[in-house]
Amino acid sequence: MVRIDGRGDGSSLIRARGLGKTYQRGGEEIHVLQGLNLDVDAGDFVAFMGPSGSGKTTLLNLLGGLDVPSAGSVTVGGDEITRMSTRKLTAWRARHVGFVFQMYNLIPVLTAFQNVELPLLLTRLSKTDRRRHVETALTVVGLGDRMHHYPRQLSGGQEQRVGIARAIVADPTFLLCDEPTGDLDRKSADEVLELVDRLVRDHGKTVLMVTHDPLAAARARVVLHLEKGVLVDT
Amino acid sequence: MKYLHLVLTNLLRKKTRTALTAGSFAVALFLFGILAVVDSAFQQGVDVAGVDRLVVLNRVSIIQPLPLAYRERLARIPGVTQVTFANWFGGVYQDERNFFPQFAIDRESYRQMFPEFVVPENQWQAFLADREGAIVGESLAERFKWKVGDRVPIKGTIFPGNWEFNIRGIYRGQRVQDDTTQFWFRWDYLDERKSFSKGLVGWYTVRIANPDDAVRLVKTIDEQFTNSPAETKTDTEKAFAASFVKQMGNIQLLIMSIGSVVFFTLLLVTGNTMAIAVRERTRELAVLKAVGFSNGFVLALVIAETMVVAAIGGAIGLGLAKLFTLRGDPTGGLLPFFYLSPDAIALGLTLALAVGVLAGILPAFAASRLRVVDALRRI
Numbered sequence: 001m002v003r004i005d006g007r008g009d010g011s012s013l014i015r016a017r018g019l020g021k022t023y024q025r026g027g028e029e030i031h032v033l034q035g036l037n038l039d040v041d042a043g044d045f046v047a048f049m050g051p052s053g054s055g056k057t058t059l060l061n062l063l064g065g066l067d068v069p070s071a072g073s074v075t076v077g078g079d080e081i082t083r084m085s086t087r088k089l090t091a092w093r094a095r096h097v098g099f100v101f102q103m104y105n106l107i108p109v110l111t112a113f114q115n116v117e118l119p120l121l122l123t124r125l126s127k128t129d130r131r132r133h134v135e136t137a138l139t140v141v142g143l144g145d146r147m148h149h150y151p152r153q154l155s156g157g158q159e160q161r162v163g164i165a166r167a168i169v170a171d172p173t174f175l176l177c178d179e180p181t182g183d184l185d186r187k188s189a190d191e192v193l194e195l196v197d198r199l200v201r202d203h204g205k206t207v208l209m210v211t212h213d214p215l216a217a218a219r220a221r222v223v224l225h226l227e228k229g230v231l232v233d234t
Numbered sequence: 235m236k237y238l239h240l241v242l243t244n245l246l247r248k249k250t251r252t253a254l255t256a257g258s259f260a261v262a263l264f265l266f267g268i269l270a271v272v273d274s275a276f277q278q279g280v281d282v283a284g285v286d287r288l289v290v291l292n293r294v295s296i297i298q299p300l301p302l303a304y305r306e307r308l309a310r311i312p313g314v315t316q317v318t319f320a321n322w323f324g325g326v327y328q329d330e331r332n333f334f335p336q337f338a339i340d341r342e343s344y345r346q347m348f349p350e351f352v353v354p355e356n357q358w359q360a361f362l363a364d365r366e367g368a369i370v371g372e373s374l375a376e377r378f379k380w381k382v383g384d385r386v387p388i389k390g391t392i393f394p395g396n397w398e399f400n401i402r403g404i405y406r407g408q409r410v411q412d413d414t415t416q417f418w419f420r421w422d423y424l425d426e427r428k429s430f431s432k433g434l435v436g437w438y439t440v441r442i443a444n445p446d447d448a449v450r451l452v453k454t455i456d457e458q459f460t461n462s463p464a465e466t467k468t469d470t471e472k473a474f475a476a477s478f479v480k481q482m483g484n485i486q487l488l489i490m491s492i493g494s495v496v497f498f499t500l501l502l503v504t505g506n507t508m509a510i511a512v513r514e515r516t517r518e519l520a521v522l523k524a525v526g527f528s529n530g531f532v533l534a535l536v537i538a539e540t541m542v543v544a545a546i547g548g549a550i551g552l553g554l555a556k557l558f559t560l561r562g563d564p565t566g567g568l569l570p571f572f573y574l575s576p577d578a579i580a581l582g583l584t585l586a587l588a589v590g591v592l593a594g595i596l597p598a599f600a601a602s603r604l605r606v607v608d609a610l611r612r613i
Contacts, residue, residue, distance in 0.1 A: 066524060067607045087528065094526020101610070105521045109243040119525045121236055166525070 001041045002222040004231040008039030013077060013174065013206055014063060015039050020071035020229075021058050032058045034229040036072070040174075045200040045207045047220035054226040056210040057178055063208060064097045064176045065089045077173060094122045098167030102179035104159040106151040112138060112162045113147040119170040137165040140203075141195055157188025164195060174206035175199070181216050193219050241538045248511070252543060255507050259547025259589075260554070262500045263582050267555025269489045270578035274411075275569035276485045285445045287347070289474040290438040290455060293465040297322075299434035300464050307458060313451050314440045318343035321421055321436035325388035325397060327378070334374050336388065336417040338424035338436075347439055350408045357382065357403025365423050368399035371414030372406045373562075380404075388417075393428045411571055415563075439471070497589055504593035508540050512597040519601050520609030529602040536598035537591055544590030545583070552582045 001012070008015055019036040022029050032055040040046055048056045061067035062074055065081045073082045081092060098119075106115045116137055120130045138144050141161040151159050160180060167175055177196065181189035197219050199205040209220060217223045225232045245252045290308065292298035299321075308317045323336035341362055345353060353361075353369055360382075361367040370380060380386065384401045399419050407414050425432055442451050448470050455468045469477070512519070519532055556574050563572040 061607050064524075066610075090523070090526055090528050093524065099521075099524050101521070105517060105610070107518050107521070109247040110240075114239070114243075118522070122526050127236070 003039040006037030012039035013042040015075045018072035022070040047217040050226035096173040098172040098175040100177040102182040137169040141165045177209040256547035260551035263548045263551025287471040293467040316441035318347040319435040338421040351405045353405045361402040367402040368419040369403040373414040509597040533602035537594040540594030541590040544586045548586030
């Protein structure tokens with residue numbers, strides 16, 4: 001269940017209240033988000049759409065703990081992340097958020113295996129357990145046979161699937177995907193979207209995705225539009 | 235250890251740059267190693283000087299002799315336990331470039347005064363039994379492939395004539411710093427053959443019972459010979475050696491200046507290189523932070539990279555310097571103690587690592603302060 005009216009009952013996984021973000025540009029204040037409310041339950045798949053500059057990425061940054069709001073609060077699983085220190089927030093991200101980037105953002109000098117292993121280096125898992133987790137994640141995204149390939153040896157679609165494997169390997173509470181198909185051809189985009197869909201459907205993952213692509217948005221259970229800093233249901 | 239591959243793979247992404255940076259460290263540390271060797275070569279006499287020995291010279295100058303008669307007067311001074319003397323010879327063996335120090339020594343007391351120079355008993359007895367006998371240091375013997383029994387001709391410069399000596403023994407030093415390039419022969423042989431300055435010696439060395447009494451004894455000795463035709467100037471052996479070094483200029487200041495310039499340049503070069511390396515990886519570092527790596531981790535990662543480069547380059551440079559010194563003194567005898575000590579190697583590595591940390595700290599700090607949203611622009 002996804003609500004944007006601020007009347008969620010408190011059982012939702014992600015809850016934003018009165019969320020605002022203002023930037024100073026020159027002497028001018030730019031209000032990117034204004035009093036935004038959002039409730040997302042575990043297992044939901046939400047797509048955010050809207051014109052460029054409408055604040056989609058800013059919203060994702062705030063929900064993922066990468067940025068701090070000018071007003072309002074974000075609570076995830078009962079933890080109000082907007083009150084956390086930088087150190088706590090960093091540790092929280094490692095445990096709860098999986099990021100999927102438009103440009104994949106893989107580290108070019110590391111193999112697919114090593115890229116996926118990165119979030120696990122922050123855990124207390126043994127080398128054997130890390131290997132097992134990485135192999136499972138890469139198998140889930142269909143790249144079990146490409147583990148020791150470097151990003152330059154993979155296609156765009158494969159790189160994005162490695163990015164998704166990196167996002168899910170530590171079993172985070174939710175995934176944030178910013179234009180995950182924005183840099184892919186249609187066929188690769190469909191494969192990636194199918195994979196995301198499967199993560200929600202078969203593995204019960206919660207996914208929040210920003211996209212300009214109506215076909216990508218059509219995969220989500222709920223599509224929300226950002227207009228002038230507030231969410232609009234469609 | 236689980237992060238080591240991150241450090242190494244980052245270094246190997248631009249192999250040429252890493253190699254050149256490590257090369258800068260190698261060149262700087264090689265130079266440091268050689269400077270340290272030169273410094274210790276000059277300081278060697280100071281470092282090994284006996285704390286209980288005083289040197290008595292003619293007050294006018296070191297080249298002015300002192301009467302042999304002073305020996306008994308010195309020995310009678312309370313607190314003095316032993317007296318010996320020697321004379322600089324300054325001869326030439328085959329060619330002027332073959333410089334090495336030659337001393338005419340008192341055969342009765344010199345060996346006891348300098349126990350750090352070890353001569354086998356049978357060789358010493360052979361030296362005592364041969365008026366033309368000589369004892370040479372093992373480095374000197376090795377340099378000219380001399381062995382016991384060889385006859386060595388030396389052309390006198392201060393004491394003219396052709397002098398011939400029979401090598402009767404080879405001494406070694408008890409410590410690695412001990413000078414084993416000296417050539418000793420008997421002062422009585424010199425005194426017998428020389429045509430002037432008979433009954434005169436170059437300087438005295440006296441041993442004192444209590445090193446804490448050195449200041450008082452220096453004064454007492456010099457007062458003993460005040461208003462005599464050959465007034466004395468007495469000093470501790472350490473001060474004497476130090477004054478010798480000073481005559482060549484402030485070697486340590488020169489070495490420190492060169493070393494400082496080299497390390498400062500290295501700091502700027504490495505700092506700039508690391509700043510470029512970090513700037514190129516802004517997005518990657520932001521991704522690391524996004525997935526949960528802390529600011530402290532990013533700081534440590536960048537510093538660890540510079541430290542690894544510094545350690546590798548430094549080890550190569552110091553290793554090459556060590557290899558260079560193993561070939562021995564390249565100056566033909568001016569720097570007999572040409573040795574890179576473990577202390578100097580440790581200091582060099584410490585300096586290299588310190589430069590590594592300093593060079594990395596600004597780019598590392600910038601990387602750690604990076605705002606993920608600014609670096610990624612979009613997550």
